[in-house]
Amino acid sequence: MSAPAGRWADLGPRMGVGAIVAVIGLLGVWLGGIVFIVLTVAISAVMVWELVRMLDRAAPAIALAGGAGAALAIAEILPPGYALPLLIAPSFVGFGQLNRHRATFAIFTAAILLAGFGLFTLRDRFGFEWMLWLAAVVIVTDVAGYFAGRFIGGPKFWPRVSPKKTWAGTIAGWVGAAVVGGIFIGITGANGQLVGVSIALSMASQFGDIAESAVKRRMGVKDSSSLLPGHGGLFDRFDGMLGASVFLLMVQQIVNFPPGLP
Structure with missing residues (x-):
């Protein structure tokens, strides 16, 4: 009985803190404007600190x-053209302040700020429902991966970097994202390409998670900080959103996002 109990030991704190974070995030997304700016800036700054x-x-x-x-x-x-240098500048500042791992700092800091900017741009251009879609894809990917990985188990995805992640959980995340895409086709009237975009977004969120895990493994730490019980830090909680937001920011013109809508 000890093994199963240990397997689910983090479920309570994880779900409780996750629910609080989700409510705060969705409230900020719904309100938009200055509230959402403050939220994205605060989260991004804490992630850089971590x-x-x-x-x-x-x-x-x-x-x-x-x-x-x-x-x-x-x-x-x-305007975006003036914003881009500001989003990259903090990476250069860090080169003069860190004594080691400068490249890692520069890459992740640029990604964090681009992700924050991408989230604000998505909310401003496309409204609450598409932010809800993005959040749903990332959350369902994480939740489906968590439960499938523990119920099904099986081969590990990359045990040296992320020993708990399995192929079963990874694929379950894609399936969950496809379901979210299908639901939002019915809600928004987008075409079937949204399912593919949702799966690709799920993959990008998983790469964000893996990239952060690789940094933690290299630094010899379990969590980015201890701010969120059961989750670690904000970087641990938003690593998937980081990957998904940067990905969507890059490809939204390629796929004429939202697909099938004017």
Whole structure:
């Protein structure tokens, strides 16, 4: 009985904290405007702070996070062409402040800020329902992967980096994302390509999760911080959203997003 109990030991805190985070996030998405700007800036800044603390404890984590948050806040009220340099600039600042792992800091910080900017852009251009779709794909991917991985088990996806992730959980995430895509076709009138986009978005969110796991493994830490019981830090909670948001920001013009709608 001890093995099954241990397998589900984190379920209670994980679901409770996850529900609170989801409610706060959906409320911010629904309200939009300045509330959503503040939310994305705060989350992004905390993620940069967690990243710096993982990579180099001697670096000024609060200052770098504050600078990154300020850059994102200004970028979100500027035209995109003017915003882009601001989103990349904090990565360059970190080169002069970190003593090691500078490239990792630069890549992830740029991705975090681009993801925050992408979320605000998606909300501003396409409205609440498409933000809800994005969040649903990421959440269902995570939840389906969690339960399928523990119920089914089987071969590991990448045991050296993420020992708990299985192929069963990975594929279950894709299936769950496809179901979300199908539901939103009925809600929005988008065409069948939305199912493919949803699956690709699920894959991108899983790569975001894997990339963050690789950094933690390399740094020898279990969680990015201890801010969220059962989840670790905000970076641990939003790594999937990071990958999905950056992916959608890059491909939304290629697929004429939302597919099938004017």
